[in-house]
Amino acid sequence: MPLIQWSNKLSVNIEAIDKQHQRLIDMINELNDAMRQGKGREVAGKIIDGLVSYTRTHFTFEEKYFAQYVYPESEAHINEHKHFERKAAEFRRDFGKGKLTLSMQIINFLSDWLRTHIQGSDQKYAPFFRQNGLK
């Protein structure tokens, strides 16, 4: 059973962004499976690296349109991205140093954050992006 399931409730009705969100969800589910199956630290570390790096790619994509369309709530939204990135980098660092075991608490943090962010802040920019022609 995947930890997070994609559903229409998570859609922003913009194809490229929905695809990116689906990929992030897949990565979190992959991390959850790796933990449950007791896969080694090396495997989990690689998945976290992939997640950190793909998160940056995705945030950059959204932020590019904030700048291009002059989105009025850009600053608060970018701060949410930064906060998430700081937390994820901290997990990665502690995990790499062996200070942290991959726990449900961490995976829950990542998945809750993603779900809440998509259903809150991301869905908020969606009508504005669509008005500006992004489909």
Ligand SMILES: [Fe+2]
């Ligand atoms: Fe997003």
Ligand SMILES: [Fe+2]
């Ligand atoms: Fe976002």
